Amino acid sequence: MELLPDGQRNTATEVSWEDQQKINKFSTLINKKDEQLEVLEKLKVEKEYLDDLSMEIELLDEDDRIQYKVGEVFIFMKVSKAIAKIEAENEKLETRISGIDEIIEECDESLGDLKKQLYAKFGNNINLER
Template sequence: MELLPEGQRNTATEVSWEDQQKINKFSTLVNKKDNSLIILEKLKTEKEYLDDLSMELELLDEDEKIQYKLGDCFVFLPVSKALTKIEQNDTKLTDQINEIENQIENYDENLKELKKHLYAKFGNNINLERQEKLI
């Protein structure tokens, strides 16, 4: 026996194993998307730093030697070689950013399909919308 307010009826839908798998997949995809967004922000910030650095280095004399970080140590490189390395790193970062953006698009497509199916079956009995974090 259920105690519902007067005039309301029970609209609960039974959750099948397949439905539970879709709900779990939805949750997993949301977490993967969140992690990808964090990585994307870090890569974009790093790319901005590289762009700023290359602009600063272009103002220097090409034969001047600067300290360039390779791994855990610094080596002296001519500005022209340092700019070449920065351009290579910039290209790699651009490729990584594009790859992560494509992953996020795929996650969004999968999430949209799962939402469509789950809302069709459960209606208002399931909430797949996210609350914005207040920090």
Template structure:
């Protein structure tokens, strides 16, 4: 089975070093996909917590609210619930920042590898999705 257009031959010789770069590119893409999925999940969770915080702020400070810890709901004061939500929000912001930094690092590595591989193989290699 030939994947190149009719009449076009693959003249690029793939060395061991080139194959290692291609493998490294593939590994980085896989890591980026995993980190991106995790980032989206954390951003969604942060949005839910922001919405929940706004709703709980409307409740009187002396009132109790149901707060889920694990699989159990417990009654806690509104002020304590707000404090817990703020702590969770801070934790999520830290994790989101870490993931964004990791993704940026992978993007720079992927860009460098793309440049090297396209310089050698030109149109004989496709690194785009």
């Protein structure tokens, strides 16, 4: 005797070890993607901050000295040197952002493949949507 709602019948498909591995991999990829999206968001905010800072500093005279934070201390530095450091930091951020974008794309491709395989076998008996 089954306790399913009226009009529904048991269409359960047996889950093999390989299927369970695919489901586990899907879950792992979702977590990895979520972590990378969080890091990406933080890096984008930092890049936006650097862009704003760069525009503000460029308005100053090149021979002026400003305080520039290195580690936990501030040092006085010429504006031109500070701009060069900010541009270098901006390039590093762009590289990290593009690397994380690639990781997210790879996760999306793998997730798409796993979704196709799992939905093909389990149909409506599995929910892979958030």
